[in-house]
Amino acid sequence: MFLQHVADGILSGAIISLGAIGLTLTMRILRFANFAHSELLTWGAYSALVFVGFFMAMDEALGGPIGPLSFGWALVAAAVLAGGLTAAVALLLDRVVFARLRGHAGHMTLVFASFGVALLVRNVILMGFGPDPFYYSNELQIAVRVGAVRVMPDQIFVLGLTAVLVVLLHLFMTRSRTGVHMRAVAENPSLARTSGVDVDAIVRWTWVIGATGAAVAGVLYGLTVQLRPELGFSLILPLFAAAILGGTGSLYGAVIGGLVVGLSENLSVMVIPSGYKPAVPFLLILAILYFRPQGLFGEPR
């Protein structure tokens, strides 16, 4: 039973990690806590649902499952398009809301604006799709036994994809010119600017990477749990807990933070009633702010 909780914890932790990477990047580079970030997960999940329907209408065979997985190439293609669409929405929101406030409004103004944006996005999705849950696929999956635990092939796919994306992002941040510039802007925007970095372009890159990660996390959540309009809302605390735990701005911190949050949520049900599970990220945030406010991997400031 313990190992089963560990397996489930790692799985939900992987999804939280993907979402938290985008959150921690935007927090560090845009310098505000973006409460609308989790709604980008919902947006990504639902736009993938629409694209899946579109592909299935074109060719029923695209929906056929790939090997032991529950989904077909339709969802893979839909997730790619959903990532692009979510990035476009994030850029649009930045243009019409956040960019206007950045620079002259205070940090808290941006935070409250993000609350407003979150409400707007969530309710647009609720209006369009209604409160009932959706699934990408109705295929039945046969769990496979790995030692003492039972996992779905989809869950293994989720873990593998998350690992690949984290490695790719790591290479991007350390090897590519844009990645190094992003880290420079995160540390010292003024010095980056006078060195010749177009900070506005870096801000756009940050939104694109954060939103794409959020969309993929949303699709993976929809795949392994279900799609609900409050999907993102229910993940706000875990995402922030993971980002703060890891240290704002730290990619690896967000990954470790996501895994810690996922594991502690799932293991908590062994000692406390499962109704209290959502309180676990809260406790983690309080604990980390008390003992190590800069987070596990954050630089002390």
Add this chain to the structure above:
Amino acid sequence: MSGALLRAEGVVAGYRPDSPILHGVSAEVGRGEVVTIIGPNGAGKSTLVKAIAGLVAVSDGSIRLAGNEIANTPAHRLPARGVAYVPQTDNVFGTLTVHENLRLGAAPLPRRAAARRFDAAYAAFPVLGERRDRKAHVLSGGQRQMLALARALVPEPELILLDEPTAGLAPRVAAEVLALVRGLAARGVAVLMVEQNARAALGVSDRGYVLVEGRNRLEGRAAEIAANADLGAVFLGRRPPVRRPAPRAGAG
């Protein structure tokens, strides 16, 4: 100085348009020349280099580089036009490695040109080559200043703006940095420097300007300014006992 590389004339600039810090400042720097700006705290010395670097809005006057107007050019475009700026504090990226700091210097360069410039930087600053993959925050104060200079030099600027390059350094290290600055000019770079440590800075400078309350008070050959006893009392850091130092509030 009709052939000056940098010519600032009547510059009015500040953080808020209604209360400028500079009230019409003029200065020139020629190629291969080191020019130091001195003056009491709050005189607008840093504001002048920030205005040239595109960090402070210029509301009147002109700043020309080789005859071309550069006032209010977005700061990130200036390195590509040959202007480098090294701020007084936080002038290296501490969370990045030494090499990544140099990569930032290559931001205005086409990708292919960068590698050769890095080799040149390590040849000029061997101490950095030995610490290539170390995080910049572990460097000593002097090494940081070298890294900040090396980064600024990667795009091979025509004009380099230095805001108090010796601030916080031990006298021996400060002298090393100033010798480096002199060496830059020997290679044809125009250097405009702000210094509190006025005597040492004037010692490596060709000319100097004295700013007071956002206006030009005096200009001349560095040796003449350094030799002027009155200026020594008022502007070279030895304040008369009756005068309280002006607050540093951003205007420094």
